[in-house]
Amino acid sequence: MGKATRASFGETLAALGEKHPELVVLDADLGKSTQTGAFMKKYPDRYFEFGIAEQNMIGSAAGMALCGKTPVATSFAAFLITRLETIRVAVSYNRTNVKLAGTHAGIGIGDDGASQMGLEDIGAIRSLPHFTILQPADHRETCQAVEWMIRHKGPVYIRLTRQSMPDVHGDDYTFEVGKCSVLYEPENAPAKVQATIFASGGPVPHALKAAQDLKSRGFAARVVNAGTLMPFDKDAVAAAAEKSQRIVTVEDHNVNGGLGSAVAEILAETGQACRLVRLGLRDFGESGEGEELYEKYGLSADHIAEAAVRNLD
Amino acid sequence: MMATANAERRTDYKDLTRGLRVDIIRMLEKAGSGHPGGSLSIIDILAVLYDKHFQHRPQEPNWPDRDRMVLSKGHACPALYALMAHHGYFPKPQLDTLRKLGSPLQGHPDRMRLPGIEVSTGSLGQGLSIAQGMAMSAKMDAKGYHTWCVLGDGEMQEGQIWEALMSAPKFGLGNLTAILDFNNSQIDGSMEEVMNLNPIADKIRAFHWNVIEFDGHDFEQIEAAILKAKSSKIPSFLIAKTVKGKGVSFMENQIGWHGKAPNKEEADKACEEIRHG
Incomplete structure (x- = not known):
């Protein structure tokens, strides 16, 4: 609950x-x-x-x-x-x-x-x-x-x-400003996992579900929650770039200026080579059930999982 | 007896404001840019307010019980800077650094750079809300300080002003006074041409403010208005009829002098006039 x-x-x-x-x-x-x-x-x-x-x-x-x-x-x-x-x-x-x-x-x-x-x-x-x-x-x-x-x-x-x-943090969780929290770290993962998914706000549970779906398909993906968007946790981005083949960001916000932009800026400025897929709004929304809208606008677990594995060439 | 005292006071203010006007002209001349018109229209009111009524300690600018001054028409800051130097907030020669790199005397007031500036302003229409918040805090904390907000007539066209006009009476802020520098002049023309606010007094009265109209260059009237405002149970709105560029014949009511600094020759001429005015 x-x-x-x-x-x-x-x-x-x-x-x-x-x-x-x-x-x-x-x-x-x-x-x-x-x-x-x-x-x-x-x-x-x-x-x-x-x-x-x-x-x-x-x-x-x-x-x-x-x-x-x-x-x-x-x-x-x-x-x-x-x-x-x-x-x-x-x-x-x-x-x-x-x-x-x-x-x-x-x-x-x-x-x-x-x-x-x-x-x-x-x-x-x-x-x-x-x-x-x-x-x-x-x-x-x-x-x-x-x-x-x-x-x-x-x-x-x-x-x-x-x-x-839904609750995504355990009883022992301590919020630290400027720090992301790792919500899911796959066990027995390869040196570089398929993806690190950064999520913030509404789509956080969807990112977790996507990681579970990916696991059942044989892919390992990490999930990181960004509870602070400014200043942004540079270490979390560095760790993601090091440990993953790509980074996926998912946010219930325009793709410009929010979580995806923050991660992109850090990747580019620190010269860390890692592909980035940004999920978020590229237009205004509309009426409907929240979950229907997440599906339609690309923020659902299915979309996140797809972003983690699809060919990026 | 009373008449004698008033006569003496009038003489003092005349002398004081002559000096302040010269300071305004000279600092603008040295800056090479800035706003003489609205600084000269508000200076008489500010001079009287700061002389006896405004509670402050220039050597202790963060004194908790000080009155608050929000210069919402931030472009008139040369008037405030001249007064602050006069009252000892900073040495007078610092006026010459107006608008120069690294100066605490920014083109519009900046509270982080100049102690004694209560609020950084310059984006018109915002000051009355901020002043209201200060007055609400005083009321919550049962503090006796008064909050003063100086508005330009052009900025009365901003919607946020009218939101604050609606809310201050609701919050019962007798400790808040707005002073309107009603010089009927803004960048694109006269206030009446650009976007007419009249009948301004009727409008503000309809919002349940204590409205006081007076001549913003008559020291006795200014003083009387300030005293009435301080004793009001509801927020006061002082409509000061003023002349833009007051005191310099070639600047008076000339829209071209809203945001233009005088050159050396013009400044000399202006100061000569002010000294003999």
């Missing part, structure tokens, strides 16, 4: 309220969806409803941060990123201690359709200095990532799913 990472986020915020009296939460008429209700009920004096006015919410968060608060401003990823200029100046350039939580990441949200799907948020924020970008994969990782984010002094963007995410 799993839980949507937005739900884990909401629970953790409420739990951290006592230990962090400077923590305040800001919403733009989507608190029910971003799951900030538990915090609101516990700390009504530290919860602010801005209505459907995201840039005003983000700017106010910056002002609060400049006066010692730790504001968490929430909305759908798609609607936060629309206010990029405010994020750029009020948060990044001013180096304010603002935490932006973008829920409803990607096509995984399903029925609501393209305008509600955050697909360019990582790429946009990755171009802003001073930001840390987190995308936890399951409940355990989300709770720890949120706690790290509240303790950390500096701008953070955390990207969260609408859909439920």
Whole structure:
């Protein structure tokens, strides 16, 4: 059984309220969806409803941060990123201690359709200095990532799913910012496995399933979860390049600017020779069931497994 | 008795603002670029505000109980820099480094480079939201400081300003004052031609702000408006009727002087006028 990472986020915020009296939460008429209700009920004096006015919410968060608060401003990823200029100046350039939580990441949200799907948020924020970008994969990782984010002094963007995410980390998992977590390492693998699959967010369970499917077909593939997208774990990329015949990245985001780009940049800049296949969106999404959309847009386990083995000439 | 005191004060401000205007002109001349028009229109208001009403400690710029100043119309920073030098935030000769490589006096204010700058601004339309967040923090923490936000009339065309105009009364921010430098002039023409905001006072009143209209170059009126704003229970919006380029005859109401620095000859002429004005 799993839980949507937005739900884990909401629970953790409420739990951290006592230990962090400077923590305040800001919403733009989507608190029910971003799951900030538990915090609101516990700390009504530290919860602010801005209505459907995201840039005003983000700017106010910056002002609060400049006066010692730790504001968490929430909305759908798609609607936060629309206010990029405010994020750029009020948060990044001013180096304010603002935490932006973008829920409803990607096509995984399903029925609501393209305008509600955050697909360019990582790429946009990755171009802003001073930001840390987190995308936890399951409940355990989300709770720890949120706690790290509240303790950390500096701008953070955390990207969260609408859909439920199965547990992929064990009880002993410790989230470390800037570090990927290896979710699956094949036993008795050859010197170079067929592929290392880097996944982040929604498609993480699909990457694990792909590795199992590949195993049953006689292929060995590693699965690595990227819980931090900026700064990116260079060691994890180096290890993947060394141990694998190719790297596959899979993300519920446009292929430009996100996980695939981050891995490509590191491979190219470090001169490590390894083929790269990037799975992600190359267009907008549409309405449908999340799983149907993952199948249609190339993020399902079948597509990931195919990307790991298909001829690349 | 009162009249005498006011007369003395008026004389002081006249003298003070003459010096500040000369500083603005000279720093722009040396920089070779920048915005004289909007700096000269706001300087009288800022001079009065900082003289007696603005709570601050220039030697301790991060004093927690200081009033907050958000210069949302960041391009008018020469006015703020001149005042900061006057109040001792940094040595006056540093004004000559405006816009030069490595200078803390950036072309638009930068809080990371110049202590005493509260917020880095320059992207118009954002300041009132940031000021609001500061006022909300003060309210949460039961702090007595006041937050001041200086807006240009051109930037009132940004939608984010109106979002903040909607929300500040909801959050009950009597500790927040916006000051509009209403000089009716922006880069592409007069405010009325480019995108008319009038009737501005009626619009802001309809958003439930304490609206005060006054002459932004009359020291007594400026002082009265500031005092009314500080005692208000709801957020105040000061509409200061001003003249762009005020104090220099060839710059007054001339749109061409929005973002152009005077050369040596023009600066000499301007300073001569200011000294005898």
